[in-house]
Amino acid sequence: MVDAGNLTRGVVGRVTANAEKLLVAAAAILASVALAFLVRRVMRRSLEHRLPSHVYKPLENLVFYGIVGLGVLGAAAPFGVSLGSLLVAGGFAGLVVGLASQQAVSNLVSGMFLLVEQPLRVGDPVSVGGVSGIVVDINLLSTRIRTWDGYIVRMPNSSIYSASITNYARTRARRVELRIGVSYDADLDKALEALRALIEEHPFCLVNPAPEVFVEDYADSAIVLNARCWAPSQVWFTTRTALMTAVKRQLDRYGVEIPYPQLDLHIRDSAEIPVRLGREG
Amino acid sequence: MSFLRRGGGGAGARVYPRRLPRGGVEEIGEARVSFREDGVVEACDPHGCSRVRAPGDLGEVLLEPVAPFNRPTRLSGCVFVEFEEPFVYPGRGVRRLWALAPYEVAVAAGGTVVAYVSPLRVKYTLVGDVVGGSVCRHHRGPVAEELGVLERAPGLAYVAVDVVGEPALLPGVGFYAVGLPLYTDAEGRLYYPRMEAAVRGSLVEVKAGQEAPVEGLGLAQRGRRLALLAPVFSAPLPRP
Numbered sequence: 001m002v003d004a005g006n007l008t009r010g011v012v013g014r015v016t017a018n019a020e021k022l023l024v025a026a027a028a029i030l031a032s033v034a035l036a037f038l039v040r041r042v043m044r045r046s047l048e049h050r051l052p053s054h055v056y057k058p059l060e061n062l063v064f065y066g067i068v069g070l071g072v073l074g075a076a077a078p079f080g081v082s083l084g085s086l087l088v089a090g091g092f093a094g095l096v097v098g099l100a101s102q103q104a105v106s107n108l109v110s111g112m113f114l115l116v117e118q119p120l121r122v123g124d125p126v127s128v129g130g131v132s133g134i135v136v137d138i139n140l141l142s143t144r145i146r147t148w149d150g151y152i153v154r155m156p157n158s159s160i161y162s163a164s165i166t167n168y169a170r171t172r173a174r175r176v177e178l179r180i181g182v183s184y185d186a187d188l189d190k191a192l193e194a195l196r197a198l199i200e201e202h203p204f205c206l207v208n209p210a211p212e213v214f215v216e217d218y219a220d221s222a223i224v225l226n227a228r229c230w231a232p233s234q235v236w237f238t239t240r241t242a243l244m245t246a247v248k249r250q251l252d253r254y255g256v257e258i259p260y261p262q263l264d265l266h267i268r269d270s271a272e273i274p275v276r277l278g279r280e281g
Numbered sequence: 282m283s284f285l286r287r288g289g290g291g292a293g294a295r296v297y298p299r300r301l302p303r304g305g306v307e308e309i310g311e312a313r314v315s316f317r318e319d320g321v322v323e324a325c326d327p328h329g330c331s332r333v334r335a336p337g338d339l340g341e342v343l344l345e346p347v348a349p350f351n352r353p354t355r356l357s358g359c360v361f362v363e364f365e366e367p368f369v370y371p372g373r374g375v376r377r378l379w380a381l382a383p384y385e386v387a388v389a390a391g392g393t394v395v396a397y398v399s400p401l402r403v404k405y406t407l408v409g410d411v412v413g414g415s416v417c418r419h420h421r422g423p424v425a426e427e428l429g430v431l432e433r434a435p436g437l438a439y440v441a442v443d444v445v446g447e448p449a450l451l452p453g454v455g456f457y458a459v460g461l462p463l464y465t466d467a468e469g470r471l472y473y474p475r476m477e478a479a480v481r482g483s484l485v486e487v488k489a490g491q492e493a494p495v496e497g498l499g500l501a502q503r504g505r506r507l508a509l510l511a512p513v514f515s516a517p518l519p520r521p
Contacts, residue, residue, distance in 0.1 A: 170412065171411050172407055172411055172413075172416050201402075203328060203353055203403040203404055203405065204353075205404075206404075206405055206416070206419075207404055207405070207419045208406045208407050209407060230407065230411075232356050232405060232416045235354065235356065
């Protein structure tokens with residue numbers, strides 16, 4: 001016969017002991033999360049002004065998740081879970097969870113690759129999968145991009161990793177290209193000289209690679225001129241807009257006309273076209 | 282920046298920083314700095330003007346030469362001086378070259394830098410390739426083996442480069458100028474510190490030192506030492 005009193009005491013004792021362990025574990029996890037937040041804050045304060053964001057943010061994430069991970073390991077210790085068995089269990093659980101949530105795991109793995117390979121870094125101007133803007137944050141699961149018009153777009157890392165990434169910060173210079181149509185009546189040499197002078201005057205149009213100004217096309221309504229120069233990547237947009245604005249003024253100064261679209265109509269038969277001028281009524 | 286620290290001993294201590302009293306105007310090349318009676322400090326150069334209002338009890342503003350990286354916007358830390366005629370370095374020992382490189386002027390009021398002006402119109406150039414090269418402040422000017430041959434010009438400081446290594450055709454000289462001191466002589470001419478250029482294969486590597494290129498110069502700008510090792514500027518040599 002089983003003694004009911006002993007059984008109850010045993011169950012209560014075990015529950016109490018486990019509850020204590022659970023509390024300790026929960027406290028360890030909470031403490032590690034709090035510590036991780038604290039360390040992250042301290043790191044951010046001390047590193048923010050000393051290191052570029054693409055360096056300190058991954059470092060910060062690494063330390064944060066490291067502390068939390070250690071906290072979870074510590075929390076498992078009172079239950080007699082060894083690191084080896086945890087790894088085995090973790091591996092198995094990882095497999096199960098991975099199969100169940102392939103997308104999340106894919107994002108995680110892609111996030112790790114993005115952090116290691118760094119095709120984009122925080123602060124870089126980029127175009128990824130149809131989204132263009134500045135990279136604001138790269139986390140393990142997703143990347144946030146602030147578009148040129150100020151919206152924040154969160155993109156899963158797996159989609160970024162598989163997309164073609166254009167990173168505008170990775171080259172020292174980018175080419176600025178202007179196409180301007182000038183009148184067929186204009187002095188072509190003067191027009192070319194005007195554009196050359198404009199480019200030479202601009203501080204951000206680099207001396208080397210040398211700028212180019214040439215006739216690109218004899219189009220329907222205009223002679224199309226092409227003016228190209230290279231500008232430092234950081235000021236590419238500023239340079240382009242400044243040149244675009246200045247082109248009209250410069251051509252006016254040189255007396256070169258930018259024509260409206262034109263269509264010459266020639267009537268070959270001598271059919272009479274009755275035209276009546278005057279007021280009706 | 283060591284703006285308010287006076288230059289060390291030597292001839293230049295009297296020249297820099299220049300003091301601009303209330304009501305005064307200073308023109309350096311195409312730059313113009315004025316400290317109006319109403320307390321407005323106006324600093325203009327070919328790329329624009331800026332104005333600040335100084336406190337009523339401020340009697341003067343200071344003008345000090347600095348490395349040329351602030352106008353129109355801060356983009357790089359190196360200067361590339363393209364020689365009007367590429368220089369033939371024949372090898373066989375050290376050969377000193379003299380050239381002129383731009384500088385800018387910092388304007389300080391009440392202990393704060395309020396503006397930078399460039400006495401010359403600014404241009405930049407790319408040294409090296411588009412991915413791994415450097416965007417540097419550009420200046421095109423003569424090169425000489427004698428200092429006296431080069432004519433003094435506003436907004437330009439003398440650069441002395443001691444070239445060593447293999448024979449080469451040098452199209453110019455590039456160097457990192459962030460934190461470099463500037464020296465001055467009694468007549469107010471400015472000098473960058475002595476540079477060493479080593480030609481190795483298809484590269485020329487230029488290391489900027491800290492010491493004055495000739496004796497008897499005073500400090501016009503102390504600069505600041507960035508690291509224990511001076512940065513070396515590498516530029517590819519053109520193939521003949």
